[in-house]
Amino acid sequence: MRYLDEFRDPVLARKLVGDITTRATRTWTVMEVCGGQTHSIIRNGIDQLLEPAVEFIHGPGCPVCVTPLEMVDRALEIAARPGVVFCSFGDMLRVPGSERDLFSVKARGGDVRVVYSPLDAVRIAEASPDKQVVFFGVGFETTAPANAMAVVTARRLGVSNFSMLVSHVLVPPAMTAILDSPANRVQAFLAAGHVCTVMGTRQYGPLAQRYRVPIVVTGFEPLDLLEGVRQVVAQLESGEARLANAYPRAVAPEGNPVAQAVLEDVFEVCDRQWRGIGAIPRSGWRLSERYRDHDAEIRFDVADLHVAESADCHSGEVLQGLIKPSQCPAFGTRCTPRSPLGATMVSSEGACAAYYQFRRLALPLEVRGG
Numbered sequence: 330m331r332y333l334d335e336f337r338d339p340v341l342a343r344k345l346v347g348d349i350t351t352r353a354t355r356t357w358t359v360m361e362v363c364g365g366q367t368h369s370i371i372r373n374g375i376d377q378l379l380e381p382a383v384e385f386i387h388g389p390g391c392p393v394c395v396t397p398l399e400m401v402d403r404a405l406e407i408a409a410r411p412g413v414v415f416c417s418f419g420d421m422l423r424v425p426g427s428e429r430d431l432f433s434v435k436a437r438g439g440d441v442r443v444v445y446s447p448l449d450a451v452r453i454a455e456a457s458p459d460k461q462v463v464f465f466g467v468g469f470e471t472t473a474p475a476n477a478m479a480v481v482t483a484r485r486l487g488v489s490n491f492s493m494l495v496s497h498v499l500v501p502p503a504m505t506a507i508l509d510s511p512a513n514r515v516q517a518f519l520a521a522g523h524v525c526t527v528m529g530t531r532q533y534g535p536l537a538q539r540y541r542v543p544i545v546v547t548g549f550e551p552l553d554l555l556e557g558v559r560q561v562v563a564q565l566e567s568g569e570a571r572l573a574n575a576y577p578r579a580v581a582p583e584g585n586p587v588a589q590a591v592l593e594d595v596f597e598v599c600d601r602q603w604r605g606i607g608a609i610p611r612s613g614w615r616l617s618e619r620y621r622d623h624d625a626e627i628r629f630d631v632a633d634l635h636v637a638e639s640a641d642c643h644s645g646e647v648l649q650g651l652i653k654p655s656q657c658p659a660f661g662t663r664c665t666p667r668s669p670l671g672a673t674m675v676s677s678e679g680a681c682a683a684y685y686q687f688r689r690l691a692l693p694l695e696v697r698g699g
């Protein structure tokens with residue numbers, strides 16, 4: 330496939346692997362922040378190719394995985410109400426809440442619909458003025474501009490029966506929380522390229538300086554990832570700690586100013602719970618005062634719903650890089666993609682799902698169905 334094959338060239342990949350493994354004088358622990366990067370690393374065996382020069386820690390970069398349990402329960406509570414059309418991207422439907430998921434609400438008669446764009450939900454609301462139509466706005470800075478535009482569009486069209494349950498999270502505060510943790514093992518970051526496409530790279534320079542960690546903005550194809558790793562290892566080996574951009578074909582330092590202006594209008598920064606991690610100050614977005622009448626939490630009065638995480642799921646430790654998914658006692662036995670205990674086993678970007686999907690030969694035969 331043109332434009333992608335050139336970033337999957339095996340000859341160049343072998344050369345980069347050779348450069349990295351020759352350069353490394355010890356094992357460096359590197360966190361990829363994005364779930365898409367995690368899947369690419371595991372799918373292409375990049376972690377195995379780079380052993381023992383690099384140990385990857387799979388960070389909290391899967392938006393579905395870090396959506397807090399209480400927000401999932403709020404979604405379930407709203408979706409089960411009569412007269413509500415609850416719209417979501419498909420990957421949220423199987424994320425377990427305290428007692429059920431959106432699929433089970435749908436099975437019991439709830440009007441839960443999979444949409445491919447938040448604007449689809451606005452259109453549904455426009456066509457169904459007698460219904461309350463809610464979109465589950467989940468994700469990092471990447472998906473936020475489209476969600477913001479949906480709210481702006483609903484306002485412009487006067488679609489007052491459209492609201493959004495917002496659970497947006499921000500990458501830099503999560504990186505800061507990881508670096509501040511006494512258990513932190515991260516020595517360098519591969520920053521998520523698509524987040525930087527929207528937000529630019531300015532926030533990462535001060536972080537690299539303050540914590541003395543190299544941060545390299547990195548893409549998603551095998552050569553992108555290997556080049557990002559090559560650059561962090563080169564910095565680590567020479568004692569440097571600065572921001573670098575290994576994804577210049579997509580990321581400009583200033584990001585996308587048009588998208589940023591919309592985000593600033595529609596959202597405001599707030600404290601957020603991260604599933605498995607806990608509260609991180611100023612790590613999320615909620616609708617700004619101007620658009621608060623489209624806030625589903627307020628419209629359906631579910632903001633006070635708080636619940637505790639299950640002790641069975643160790644996704645918090647996985648998301649902080651303290652254990653690998655396969656070290657969770659439930660991995661592949663009590664927890665599988667068919668019967669997940671945690672969101673990291675459900676989402677297409679979750680680390681547990683990646684390990685299950687691409688490392689299933691490590692599981693006992695009866696689990697593989699052999």
Ligand code: SF4
Nearest residue numbers: 642644657664671681
């Ligand atoms: S394997 Fe399942 S139970 Fe264990 S951390 Fe992952 S999602 Fe949670």
